[in-house]
Amino acid sequence: MTGSRFGVNDKVVVVTGAGRGLGRGIAVAFAEGGAQVVLVSRTKSELDETASMVKEAGSVSKIVIADLTDLEGISALASTLWDSFGRVDVVVQAAGRQLRKASADVTVAEWRAILDLNLSAPFLLSAALGKMMVESHVAGRHIFIGSLASKIGLPNVVPYAATKSGVVGVVHGLAREWAAEGITVNAVLPGYFDTELTRDLLSDPVRSNWVMSRIPMGRLGDPQDVASACLFFASDAAKYVTGETLAVDGGWLAT
Secondary structure (H helix, E strand, C coil): CCCCCCCCCCCEEEEECCCCHHHHHHHHHHHHCCCEEEEEECCHHHHHHHHHHHHHCCCCEEEEECCCCCHHHHHHHHHHHHHHHCCCCEEEECCCCCCCCCHHHCCHHHHHHHHHHHHHHHHHHHHHHHHHHHHCCCCCEEEEECCHHHCCCCCCCHHHHHHHHHHHHHHHHHHHHHHHHCCEEEEEEECCECCCCCHHHHCCHHHHHHHHCCCCCCCCECHHHHHHHHHHHHCHHHCCCCCCEEEECCCHHHC
């Protein structure tokens, strides 16, 4: 799709959480589309693996080690992007963590930790990079990775679901705030995927059967399913699409 209205060739694309799981799959997909990919995570060894995959896909990448729960980390990332590229075209916020625990047992420290990474960090990073887009007159794309948990009630993941519901609010607000600048803000809401976040859950036959029984397509999602949705939102084909949440769930919400 390089060169078409669905293409992302030569776009500067920032992917957080790029060291594994959905973030890695998204980064590789953008590389296959010809984008310059900036890989962001806290773990260098994981980013090195992703960078090798990006290279195999025929593109170049830049690794940035950053703790996005720290304002200094966000500022340093923004400075690095400006110094290296002079612009950002797309930011995909895929960093996040899960917490499976009865709500009555969740500590204040655990609540704050998941809030910081899953909600505060994505908002603050988008605010910083959105400012850069406005100042450099780039009609950029902000893509948040949300969750099916923001649409349905799930037990024992309330802090996670709360942060992902908050992400939807951020998407709607920023979409209105930046619309006049041509900047779009959207979210992809994955269902159940075979990633590090769900592997423990799906290793339990009872819980795995419960999950599979609710997916009309009869399979778990593949990272490329989410990556394809991100490619659409990042392309010129979606330049009039903003404030949207797209479920990639194998039909779960249709049941």
